[in-house]
Amino acid sequence: MYRPCGVFDEAYAKNMAIVRTPQHWVYLALGLILLFGLPLFLSGRILHFVNLLCISLIAVQGLNILTGLAGQISLGQSAFMGVGAYSAALLTVYLEFPFWLSVPCAALITGIVGIVFGAPSLRIKGFYLAMATLAAQFIIPWVIMNVRTDLTGGSQSMLVPAPTIGGKVFNTQQEMFYLIVPITCLTMFLIRNLTRSRIGRIFLAIRDNDLAAESMGINQTKYKLMAFFICSFYAGIAGALWAFWLRAISPDQFNLMESISYLGMIIVGGMGSIVGVTFGVLFIKTFDIAITILSPRLTSFLPPQLAQDTAAGLGPFVFGMIILLFLIFEPRGLAHRWEIVKAYFRLWPFKY
Amino acid sequence: MVLFIQFLINGLLVGGIYALLALAIVLICKSTRVFNFAMGEMMTLGAFILYAFLVTARLPLFLSLPLTALACLAAGNLIERLVLRPLIGQPILASIMATLALSLILKGIILFIWGSPTLSYPQKILPSEATVIWQFFFSNELLWTFVISIAGFVAMAFFFKFTQVGIFMRATAEGHEVAQAAGINVQQIFGITWAIAAVIAAIGGILLGNRFGLGIGTLPLVAIKAFPAVLFGGLESVLGAIVGGLTVGILESMVGGYVDPKYSEITPYIILLLVLLFRPEGLFGLKRIERI
Numbered sequence: 001m002y003r004p005c006g007v008f009d010e011a012y013a014k015n016m017a018i019v020r021t022p023q024h025w026v027y028l029a030l031g032l033i034l035l036f037g038l039p040l041f042l043s044g045r046i047l048h049f050v051n052l053l054c055i056s057l058i059a060v061q062g063l064n065i066l067t068g069l070a071g072q073i074s075l076g077q078s079a080f081m082g083v084g085a086y087s088a089a090l091l092t093v094y095l096e097f098p099f100w101l102s103v104p105c106a107a108l109i110t111g112i113v114g115i116v117f118g119a120p121s122l123r124i125k126g127f128y129l130a131m132a133t134l135a136a137q138f139i140i141p142w143v144i145m146n147v148r149t150d151l152t153g154g155s156q157s158m159l160v161p162a163p164t165i166g167g168k169v170f171n172t173q174q175e176m177f178y179l180i181v182p183i184t185c186l187t188m189f190l191i192r193n194l195t196r197s198r199i200g201r202i203f204l205a206i207r208d209n210d211l212a213a214e215s216m217g218i219n220q221t222k223y224k225l226m227a228f229f230i231c232s233f234y235a236g237i238a239g240a241l242w243a244f245w246l247r248a249i250s251p252d253q254f255n256l257m258e259s260i261s262y263l264g265m266i267i268v269g270g271m272g273s274i275v276g277v278t279f280g281v282l283f284i285k286t287f288d289i290a291i292t293i294l295s296p297r298l299t300s301f302l303p304p305q306l307a308q309d310t311a312a313g314l315g316p317f318v319f320g321m322i323i324l325l326f327l328i329f330e331p332r333g334l335a336h337r338w339e340i341v342k343a344y345f346r347l348w349p350f351k352y
Numbered sequence: 353m354v355l356f357i358q359f360l361i362n363g364l365l366v367g368g369i370y371a372l373l374a375l376a377i378v379l380i381c382k383s384t385r386v387f388n389f390a391m392g393e394m395m396t397l398g399a400f401i402l403y404a405f406l407v408t409a410r411l412p413l414f415l416s417l418p419l420t421a422l423a424c425l426a427a428g429n430l431i432e433r434l435v436l437r438p439l440i441g442q443p444i445l446a447s448i449m450a451t452l453a454l455s456l457i458l459k460g461i462i463l464f465i466w467g468s469p470t471l472s473y474p475q476k477i478l479p480s481e482a483t484v485i486w487q488f489f490f491s492n493e494l495l496w497t498f499v500i501s502i503a504g505f506v507a508m509a510f511f512f513k514f515t516q517v518g519i520f521m522r523a524t525a526e527g528h529e530v531a532q533a534a535g536i537n538v539q540q541i542f543g544i545t546w547a548i549a550a551v552i553a554a555i556g557g558i559l560l561g562n563r564f565g566l567g568i569g570t571l572p573l574v575a576i577k578a579f580p581a582v583l584f585g586g587l588e589s590v591l592g593a594i595v596g597g598l599t600v601g602i603l604e605s606m607v608g609g610y611v612d613p614k615y616s617e618i619t620p621y622i623i624l625l626l627v628l629l630f631r632p633e634g635l636f637g638l639k640r641i642e643r644i
Contacts, residue, residue: 073445120628126444127387131583132628135621138576142618211643260452267449309467317460323453327446328438 018192035181039174047173049289051245054184055238057281060265061191061274062234067263068272069200070227071207072121073129076136077262080232082254084110084239086144086152089160089249094151099163099244103183107236113140114232121224125210137259141251157250160243176245183241187234192274194230203227204272257316261288264323269333276335283334287322291315358488359609360602365494367601368501369556373578374585374593375508376552382525382588383545386436386447390455391553392572394431397458398424398554399561399571400466407474420558421551428550429543436546437539455572462568470567497559504552505594512590517544525588577604580624586637595635599623 009015019025039047063077088106091097097105117136121129145155152158163170163179170179194200202223205213214220243249261284269280295314299307326333373391380388388394401423405416435454439446484490512518524531524541532538553575560574581600585592600620608616633639 067445073448117625120625120632124628124632127381127448127587128583128628128632130387130389130448131579131624134576134579135624135628138621139618139625146614260456263449263452267445271445305467309463312468313460313463315460316456317464320453320456320460323449324435324457327442327450327453331442331446 016196032185035185036178039177044173047177049285051173051176051180053281053285054180055241055245056262056265056285057278058184058187058241059235059238060262060277060281061187062231062238063262064266064272064274064277065191065194065203065234066227066231067266068277069195069203069207070224071203071210072118072224072227073126073263074118074133074228074231075130075256075259075263076117076133076140077231077235078254078256078258079137079140080110080114080235081239081242081258082140082144082249082251083113083232084236085243085249085254086158086239087236088240089158089243090151092161093158099165103237103240103244106240107233110236110239111229111233114228114235115225118225118228118232121228122221134256137256141254144251153250155251157248160247160249162247163244170244180241180245183237187237188274188278191234195272195274199223199226207272261319264319267323267333268326270335271333273333273335275338276333279334279338284319284322287318288315291318354488355609359605361488361490362494362609363602363605364598365491365498365601366605367581367598368494368498369559369574369597370578370581370600371594371597372501372504372552372556372559373575374581374597375505375590376549376556377578377582378585378587378590378593379508379549379552380545381582382590383521384432384436384524384542385528386451387587388549389448389451390431390458391578392575393455393458393462393568394428394550395553395557395560395575396566396568396571397427397462397557398550399557399566400462400471401427401554402558403466403471403473403561403566407471413475420554424550424554425547428547431550432543432546436542440539459568459572466566466568468568470565470570472565473562493563497563500555500559501594501597504555505590508552508590517541521545577620580620580627583624583634584627586634588638589634589636592634592636 007021009020014020019028038050042050059077059081063074066072066074084106087109088102091102091105092099117133120132124132144152165179170176202213202218205216205218206220206223206227210220210224239254242253246253265280265284266277267280268283269278270276291314295311296307298314299310301307302310330336373395376395377388377391380386398420402416402420405411405419406413409416411419431454435450436447439450512522520531520536520541521544523534523536524538524545528538531541556575557571560571564570564574577600578597581596582593583596584599585594585596600623603623604616604619607619627634
């Protein structure tokens with residue numbers, strides 16, 4: 001990692017630190033103050049978007065551990081989010097779990113479901129693994145829709161009560177913001193540390209060559225399943241938050257398209273990079289919103305039916321194009337661009 | 353017993369379509385080592401192109417079919433050229449994401465041109481009554497579909513066995529570098545493979561569209577059921593594609609008939625998971641030995 005001229009590490013602890021210089025601490029404090037001050041000057045609609053962004057971010061960071069770090073492919077992240085959402089909802093509605101307990105429980109349940117669907121990864125990889133998780137993507141919503149419909153409401157939406165902590169009810173987008181954003185920050189911090197730990201390095205080794213990793217004494221079974229567990233655990237947190245945030249969940253919110261878009265965010269952001277993936281989520285979600293807002297205006301000159309169809313086609317078309325163009329022209333994603341920009345400003349005004 | 357045989361027949365006949373789609377996927381998998389997740393959309397595109405020739409251009413059927421085939425050849429080649437060729441040599445996730453992105457792009461294009469309402473061909477392409485043999489019903493439509501699928505398989509078998517391009521394709525499947533070293537233009541073979549697969553997919557799409565109507569919301573979902581068929585038979589095996597397709601069709605029909613129709617839509621995926629757990633390489637697939 002490059003540092004400004006004259007900054008040296010004098011102890012191992014300093015070398016390991018995430019925040020390295022006093023200047024970084026100042027930036028961090030300012031950033032956090034700005035982040036938590038956002039609700040003061042943003043309207044409800046934008047906060048709604050920020051909350052959605054944070055929930056997606058948790059799910060995508062989890063997927064990034066599995067796909068970017070451990071090199072396993074999952075096409076079922078959104079179905080796992082569904083597991084998290086429904087477990088949280090069922091725990092809260094029928095067993096009357098408090099909010100602070102139902103989220104971790106939902107995450108644990110999702111993690112276990114993730115292990116079940118990740119089990120084939122011990123023998124298969126690549127396309128085959130994509131298939132196994134694709135099966136999860138179809139089986140899980142089907143189970144929600146057809147098994148115990150008296151509890152889940154089947155294909156109808158299931159209503160979830162507002163989360164409460166110590167008598168405080170979290171009702172509005174502002175209040176949800178203060179619930180979701182700290183959890184997002186915490187999960188990001190944990191993931192950042194995970195990638196630097198022994199486990200993170202083992203994941204990298206498995207990604208680069210799992211046979212070689214095993215011959216170096218790494219227990220492949222354990223760590224592959226662990227990657228699946230962590231990935232689904234994060235999906236579970238995201239799903240539980242989704243349930244409490246939207247307060248009405250239905251199986252079709254957790255569709256294949258969402259799963260693909262999570263993978264797309266990783267591609268756009270840059271595989272395995274936490275900063276990059278954050279950019280990816282921001283990029284894709286912003287595009288999504290922009291298209292939803294702009295497409296009726298863009299197509300208003302067309303006859304109504306045609307305009308509606310064109311607007312419906314614009315979303316998948318543009319999203320597909322973004323992924324494809326990134327794959328072909330910038331496979332390292334936005335993370336790489338970010339490094340280039342950072343390097344430029346570090347050296348400015350000199351060329352090199 | 354009568355019921356059992358009837359379910360078996362229905363399953364076999366529906367399985368013929370799955371087998372055809374599985375064949376298109378296997379073809380691409382075999383020679384380019386890309387699993388085409390966009391098969392459902394490619395097949396729908398083929399069905400819609402025929403619709404364009406039949407309805408929009410008002411051409412007779414015997415003229416529209418070859419024109420559709422030509423258009424699909426071009427489309428398949430174009431897809432390979434623009435989407436897959438730049439990604440040769442990239443990790444496997446890139447090709448998975450590329451075909452997923454392709455499926456979204458094709459979906460968008462189909463929505464732009466033909467919109468979301470379900471269309472249907474003006475005349476039935478195949479006869480729609482059922483033939484009764486002894487006491488079993490053979491839906492004519494499905495019977496024809498089945499016959500066309502089998503004819504497609506036989507044609508592909510001959511193609512692989514006796515034509516030069518077919519032999520080149522088999523050589524490419526063995527190993528890209530080896531084939532290149534033997535003087536085969538591997539990239540050109542990739543293009544041809546995608547073109548042929550697009551035509552096969554289009555045949556499947558037309559047969560399905562004739563049966564269920566043309567809709568971007570419904571047709572691609574049927575194609576996803578061909579994925580378990582491919583895995584069941586083995587990714588690289590043409591024979592596996594037909595066996596897998598028929599098996600998935602039969603099991604689906606049996607579960608739908610004996611257990612509960614609502615279970616039949618989930619059956620292929622459960623088969624898929626079981627196959628992946630117990631015999632990941634499929635029935636006739638190659639067991640790849642990995643070396644470090």
